[in-house]
Amino acid sequence: MNITIIGGGLAGASAGYHLIKLGHNVTLYDRQDKGQATFASAGIICPWVSQRRNKKWYRLVTKSAHYYPEFISTLERETGMSTGYKNSGAICLFKENIFDKATKRISAKGIDNPDVGAVRQLSKEELSALHPSITTEYPALIVEGGGQVRGRKLLAALKEAFIHHGGTWKNESYDETTDDGSLKIYTTGAWGAEQTYKPDIAHQRAEIMHFKLKNQQDIQSPVVMALGPTYIVHLEKDEYVIGTTHIDTGSFDTSPTDESYNYLQSELYKYFKKEDVEITEMGVGLKPYTRDFLPFIGYVDDNTFVINGMGSTGLTASPYVGHEVSHLISGLPVGLDFSDYNYIEPQN
Template sequence: MKTFTIIGGGVAGASIAYHLAEFGHSVTIYDRFDEGQATTASAGIICPWVSQRRNKKWYRLVQEGARYYPEFIDELENLTEQTTGYKRNGAINLFKDERIQQLAYERIAAKQDDSPEMGDVRKMTKDEVKQMHPHLTTAYPAVFVEGGGQINGHDLLNALKVGIQMHGGKWIQQDVHPEHCEGTVIYTAGAWATEIDQEPAVRHQRAELLHLSLDETSTHPNVPIVMGLGPMYIVETGSNQYAIGTTHEDTTDFSTTPSEENQQYLHTEAERYFPDSHVQDQSIAVGLRPFTRDNLPFIGFVQENIFAVNGLGSTGLTVGPVIGREVAAI
């Protein structure tokens, strides 16, 4: 048995702690519960196959992350008897016109052989869009990816915390410096890693997500996630309740005060995608997403006794569990 101290209780740190504790090691995780933690503010979309990023190492990581999810969640929920909000209702991907729809269909479908977990991939008619997601606009051509899913970051962290403790680990809500930690230190402090002068160099991006409700008499639970035009996406969060995002703002500020300008922008986008519904704003979630060099995750030793994981950006919830598995194995 070895001793590990993990600093940072986002999805990366919590997943690593869970897997290490499951292996029987002595694990203590410290987390300050900072406002703006990316894990709890994220929409939690798990659908990496539709991305147009071409970096093969990055894609291999997110692909394996999505592949691991069903097994991981099944184990975690059965152990802890906690819900995580994990659902695989598919993903409706919208495109500007039929030419781009066809190109996207060919690009996404070509990944099926290496990723059978993505399930069926097909072009959708307007009637099919309306049948699957009655409130959604039919103004844009769409491609459906059966394996698309979502996870609730807050609920996932709660389940991981319970799982860590059930495996004998400790979760302490306080600050700690790596120099005062026992055993091997695993540093997963996200955007706040800038407080410690070490590699990797971390910057962060402020992202805002609008939570809203639709004033509708009919309800349609368990609709697919929606990947809209550009960076926009929509996830169901409850009965006629959705989250739409996101904004992207490079910043050195750690403020989590919502922006009225961004709220109005997201509200207008929501009206675009739900043209026949009355949109009522509920709240704004603000997350600080960490990035490192080349916008790629950093995973490795930075000092003899300090192992760092950072820079997961917008894919933290997709890759967090599998990173936990692989780092624990290392």
């Protein structure tokens, strides 16, 4: 088949990579808009700790997490490039009054899913050994199946592999008036609002704060899922990020705000001493959502396919979604029930 992909974020690159390997002719257009969600993603892969009760979402992210090790192994072998993928576990912090309940809840996820790995509570000494600079004020557990990936590195490797296998990548806008008979796959993220098809796409500003830890240069720390929506991720050497904000907006402005800076700074000082950190920069991404906060994946007409609304799920789910979409389009067996994600009306 001749296939045109519009949008060069992680979803588009993954779809293109998997489709080209199945023998299709694929051209991808990416106009390189600032604020692409992939570039502001922290890269946590640990969906089992979420308290979201949407079963369709949970099936998607758990299948996606299971696919990651095989996918990364293949991609890094093909390209010789690092994706920053590490299966170093995830530390979860809680308030004392819910700690035991949270441990039981997360441990139960692993009964039928070996991907979760061991779930165990950490002593203060064990927490300090894993992350020497972080506070021991909050009870902590570790989910040993948790991991992380660098969004920018993963996207670069996918682009390299896509081109290596014969795909055409164009850093330019796609001419909507072009009618070449190809199947169109729109993976335009927050900019999906520009298209006329359903479902409607909205987006949020997600800001993250980059900082350095002065005393942890040689220790690779697991990701930290802190209180509420806050996370802390070790990138490399002494570089870390803390995030994130979730601000509904209709704007595509990617300038950092003082409000978000102050909020993330206050979060940072909950977990680290001021004298141990050096704030270096802010990053801003625009994360797309549907009104149901469930990704839309499916045909909107006979010649148009859409992957959008991935939100904070994008980094975890995009590799697997690309694999499954490539199989669906090629008439091959799939592991996802696409009727769960090809919807227009709100979910019940």
